[in-house]
Amino acid sequence: MRQPLLALLAILAVLSLLWPRATVMPLSSYDQRFYLGIAYDLRQHGTFTDGFSYAGGGPATLRPPGMRFTPLYPAFLATAASFDPGLRRGIACVEATAGRDPGCPLAAPVARGAQFLMLLAFYWLLWIAIAGAMGSRRAGWIGLGTGLLAAPLLLLSVNTLMTETLTLVLSAAACTLAASAVRQPAATAWRTWLATGIALGLAILSRPAFLYLLYASLGCASLLLIRRPANRPAIARGVAAFATGAAMPVLPWVLRNAIVLHRAALSFGYASHTLVQRIAFDAMTPREYGLSFVCWLPDGSGLGRLIAGRHACDRFGWDEHADSFYSIGNGALMRQTLAAAGGWPHHMNYLVHHYLLAEPLRHLLVTIPLALRGLYVDHWWGALLAPFSLWAMLRAWRDRSSAASAWPVLLLSMPPWFLLVFNAAVAVNQPRYNLLLVLPFALAAALAVERRLPRHGGATLPPAVS
Template sequence: MADRRLLAVRTTKVGIVLVAFLVLGLSILSRPDWKLRDFDQVFYVTIAYDLDRYGVFSDGIFDPVDSSVQPAQPGMFFGPVFPAMILAVMNLDQRFAEAVRCSVDSNRGHRDESTCEAYETPIRILSAALLAIAVAVVGFAAELIFRRTQWIFLFAGLFATAALASEAHIFSFVMTESAIFAFYSVFAWTLLRALIAPAAVRFAIAGAVLGLLCLTKPSFTALFPITIAIVVFFGFKIAKIPRNLIGAHSVMFAATFACITGPWMARNYVSIGKFSLTNEYASAALVERFAYDDMTPQEFLLAFPYCAPGIGDLLFDKVYGTDSMHRFVFHTPASFFHNGRDRRDALREQHGELDPLIGRLVHDEMQTNWWRYLLVNIPLAWCGAWPGGIVTLLLLPLFIASLLQAVRTREPLLVLYAVPAVLMLGLHAAVGNHYTRYNLILIGPYSVGAAWIICSVLPYGRWRPRFLASEP
C-alpha cells in the first residue's frame, strides 16, 4: 500500500509538471511571431550573433563597431548565460540561426528586414521547459516548508502555472525572464534544502545556482550578502547549530558562488580591464530610475489603482497612453522610461562612460530630491508587486495571510523563502522601474503561501508548520 501510494504521489507530480509545460508552451506559442528586433530581444540575439561569428562576447548593439563587417569587440554589459543559451539553440536549429543572422544584419542596414523570418519557436519551447522546471521546484519548496499534505504540491504548482501563463506575452520574446525565473526558483529551493538539512554539498549547490543567476542578470548579486545573512540567522536562531558549522556552510556557499562568477570576472579583467560582473549596468539603470522622481502628486496617487490588475485596465488607457497616466506607458514620447533613457544616452554621448559619473549624479539627486526618491519607491514597489496579472488578485492576499499566519505560529521557513524575492522587489523599485517583468520571482512565494492557506481549509489538508525537515 505504501509503495502504491508513493507511486501515485510521484505520478501526480509528474502530471502537474507536464500540464504546466503544455499550458505554458501553448500560451507562449499562441502569441504573435515577433521580429527579433522587437523589444529587448535585439540585445541578446546580437551578442549571440557575435559569439557565433567571431567567438567574442560583445556588448551587442552597444558595440562601437559593426560586427556584420568587422570583428566584434569584447563587452561585459550583459551577463553571458542567456546569450550562450541562444547560441546553443542556434547550433541546434539552423532555421533559427538564419533568423538571428538576418535580423542582426538588417538592424545594421545590410539586409531588408522584410526578408527576415520571425521565427522564435525553439526559444519559446525552451522557455516553457524552463518554466515547467520552475513550477516543479516551487512545489518542492512548498513541501519543504510545510509537512506534506495531499494537496500542497498540487496547489502550489497550479497557482504558479496560472500566474506564469498570465505572463505569456513577456515569455514569448527572446529575453531573459524565463531563465531568471527558473534559476531563481531553483536557488530558493536549494537554499531551503540546505537550511533544513545542513550539509556542505547543499550549500555548495545553492551558491552555484545563485552564481548562474547573477551571470544571467547581474543585479541578483544583491542576494549574495542577503543569503549569507539568512544562513547565519537560521543557524544561530532557528537550527542552533555550532558556530564552526555555520561558518563552514557560509564559506562553502561563498566559494562555489565565486567559482561560478570568478571566471567571468577574470575574463572581463583580461579582455576589458575591469574585474567585475558588468560594466555600466547599475549606473545606466540608476540614471533611468531618477526620471521617476519627477512624478507628480496626482501620478503618485493614481499609480495605486493604475497598477492594480483589472482595475487599472478598466480605468486607464494602458495601450496607447492617452490619459493622465501616459508617462507610465513606456512607449509614449514623454514617458518616464524615455526621459530616463534620453538622459542616459545624452550623458554617455557627452562623457563616454557612466560609471565615473554615477557618484556625483547620485549625490546631486539625493541632495535635491532625496525625499521624492524615497516616496516614489512606494508606488514603484506597489506596481512591481503584481506579476501574474489578474491571478495575483487571488494570490497576493492569500500570500499576505500566510505570512501573518507564519509569524503568529513562529514558522520561519515561509518568511525566509519570501525574503529574497521581496527584497529584490524593493531593489527594483529603488534602481529600476514599475514593470512587473522584473519581479516575476515573486510568483513562487505567492503560490506557496496561497497553497498553504487553501490547504488549511480542505478535508485532510490540514497544514502543520515544519521547522526542520525530518528527512533530507
C-alpha cells in the same frame, strides 16, 4: 516517487495544452535584440561583446570584447543556434536590420523548446518546494494548481528570447534548495548550501540584480552568526559553502573582465543605464504620484483616464509618448547625466551623489508605486495573492524561533519580495522582472487552504529538522 512523477506529468499536460495558444512576439520587441546581437558575435567571432545595440556596426563588424551584459543567456542563444537553422536566420536578420525589422524569422524551436523545459522544471520545483516546506504533498498540489493559473503569462516568456525563463528556473532552484537545506541535519546541509550557491551564481550570470540578493543573503547570514552563538559552527559551514558555490560560476567571468577589459566587475554600464531611467520617475508631481497608483493597476490606464482625463496615464507608459518618464530617462536625462559625469565610468557615482543621496525620501516614496507595479504578476492574480503572501511571510518571521516550518517559508518568500523592492528602487519595475513571485504567491495560497483542511487528508513528507 509516484507523486513527484504525477506532478511532472500534470505540469507537462497543462503547459503542453496552453503553449500553442501563447503569443510569439517579433524579435524586434523588447530587449531581445540585445541578447541576439551578442549571440551573433559569439557565434561569428567567439567573443562576448556589447552587441550592435551598444557597440554599433553591422554584420561584418568585428566588435571589441564587452561586459555590458552578463554572459549566460547570450551563450545559451548561441548554443541553441548551433542546432537551430531557424534561429540562425532570425539572429542574422536582427543583426542586419539592427533589430528594427518586425518581420525577421520567428522560428526558434530549440531555444523555445529548452525554455519550455525550464518552465516545466520551475513548476516541478514549485511543487517540491511547497510540499517540502509544509510537510504535505496535498499542499504541494494546492500550490501547484494555484501557480499554474499564471502559466499563460509565463509561457509568453518561454516564447520571448530574453532572460526571464532562465532566471526564473535558476532562482527558484536556489530558493528550493535553501528551503531544503534548513530541514537537513547540520552535518550534511553544507552540500545543499553549496548547490544553492551554484544556482544563485548562475542566476547572477543571467541577470546582475541577483548579485544584490547574494549580498543581502550573506548580510542576513552574518547576523545569524552573531545572534546564534550556539549554532555558529553549523551556520558558518553553511555560509562558507553557499558563498563558495555562488563564486564558482561568477568568478571566472569577473576574472575574464579583469584580464581582458581591466575591470574586475560583473558588468559595466547597464546598471547606471537602468538607474537613470528609474530616476526620471522621481520628477513626478504630487498629482502624478497619486495617479501612478491608479494608472499602474492591472488595466489601470482606463480607470486613470476615467478619473483624470484622456491623457492622464500617458507619462507612465514607455516610449510611445515623448514626454513619458521613461522616454525622458532614456533620452534627455541620460544624455545630460552622462555629459555631466564625464562618461560611463563615472555615471553611477554621479547618479548616486546628485540624485539618490540628494533626495532620498523622494526616491523612496516613488519606489512604492513602482513596487506595486511589479507586484501585479499576471494582473489581478498577483494583486489578489500578494497580501496573503506578505501575511504568510510576516507570520513565519514571527514564528522563526519556535516553528521548524517557518524558515522554509521565509526562504521561499523573502528573496522574491526583496527583489521586488530592489527592482523598484533601481529600475523601471514591471511584472516580468518579478516572475519569481509566483513561488511565494502559490505557497501563500497553499498555506491558506491547507490550514483549513483536515490534517489526515494529505500524504505527508518527513517532518522538518529543527
